[in-house]
Amino acid sequence: MQPTRTLTAHCTLSHPADGQPLLTINNEHAKAEISLFGAHVLRYQRHGEPASLWLSDKAVLDGSKPIRGGIPLCWPWFGPAPARVGSGKPAHGFARTSLWTLDGVSDHGDGTLVHLSLRDTDASRALWPHAFELELDVLVGKELSLVLTTRNTGKTPLTCNAALHTYLQISAPEAVSVTGLGEPYADKLTGQDGQQQGALTLSAAMDRIYRQAEAMVMVKDGDRTTKVVSGNHDSVVVWNPWAEGATAMTDMSDDGYRTMLCVEAAITADAGITVAPDEEHSFSTVII
Numbered sequence: 001m002q003p004t005r006t007l008t009a010h011c012t013l014s015h016p017a018d019g020q021p022l023l024t025i026n027n028e029h030a031k032a033e034i035s036l037f038g039a040h041v042l043r044y045q046r047h048g049e050p051a052s053l054w055l056s057d058k059a060v061l062d063g064s065k066p067i068r069g070g071i072p073l074c075w076p077w078f079g080p081a082p083a084r085v086g087s088g089k090p091a092h093g094f095a096r097t098s099l100w101t102l103d104g105v106s107d108h109g110d111g112t113l114v115h116l117s118l119r120d121t122d123a124s125r126a127l128w129p130h131a132f133e134l135e136l137d138v139l140v141g142k143e144l145s146l147v148l149t150t151r152n153t154g155k156t157p158l159t160c161n162a163a164l165h166t167y168l169q170i171s172a173p174e175a176v177s178v179t180g181l182g183e184p185y186a187d188k189l190t191g192q193d194g195q196q197q198g199a200l201t202l203s204a205a206m207d208r209i210y211r212q213a214e215a216m217v218m219v220k221d222g223d224r225t226t227k228v229v230s231g232n233h234d235s236v237v238v239w240n241p242w243a244e245g246a247t248a249m250t251d252m253s254d255d256g257y258r259t260m261l262c263v264e265a266a267i268t269a270d271a272g273i274t275v276a277p278d279e280e281h282s283f284s285t286v287i288i
Helices: 121-126 241-249
Strands: 006-010 011-012 022-026 030-035 042-044 099-107 111-119 132-140 144-152 158-160 163-166 167-169 176-179 186-189 194-196 204-211 218-221 222-229 235-240 260-267 271-275 278-285
Touching: 006 099, 011 099, 022 042, 022 111, 030 111, 030 132, 042 121, 042 144, 144 158, 144 271, 163 278, 176 260, 218 260, 260 278, 271 278
Parallel strands: none
Antiparallel strands: 006 011, 011 022, 022 030, 030 042, 099 111, 111 132, 132 144, 144 278, 158 271, 163 260, 167 260, 176 218, 186 194, 186 204, 204 235, 218 222, 222 278, 235 260
């Protein structure tokens, strides 16, 4: 195991014996952990407050499989690979199971900024035949801000989908209500469309795509309210596997569903977003 390196006054880089390179941030506003495997924000907690993100107590951190919890990056597709990509490809793409490059860390008055990048390789082009540069900027401060940028470095247009798959920590499903989602949604469990009436509450497994959500979605959990502010996306996905789903997962405790709720900025439209050569597309989420 390599020793811990101090990168800035508030950030260190370590190499856990059973895991991937890990950034640990502890500044005047908050503390956080980011794995370079998947550019994955594992933890974020403002000082004096409960954790904002949920990380499974059975999460696998050694790079052998995607990490359950935190904020996985789904890219260049979301869910099963679309027809344009072809069958037999890993769910949610390959960004979340790739080792990213740490390009820089800097401390500022409003927090610690981390810049990570991923570029195409022979392995990535075998799955998705495009030249690209993917960048993630993470600001750890009073708020947690993520900006994911897709840059087309090839000579032909590329089309992709994506999600900043945020797992929020909650106290209990019955304590939670969600507003700002808009009315129409696609229910991925039933294959039907529905209309949201008032605040969303949790009482069963849920996997919904809201395509007319407001920029700010509010998750009220008892006396605590978490704001999820997203930009340049086309939908917000809300997911909880409930008891049967949790039991079927080897990397989630049977009761893990009771303390998590995914509320995530996403690009889910069938057409995706198309980025021309030498152009880029960015979208973002902020946890307040």
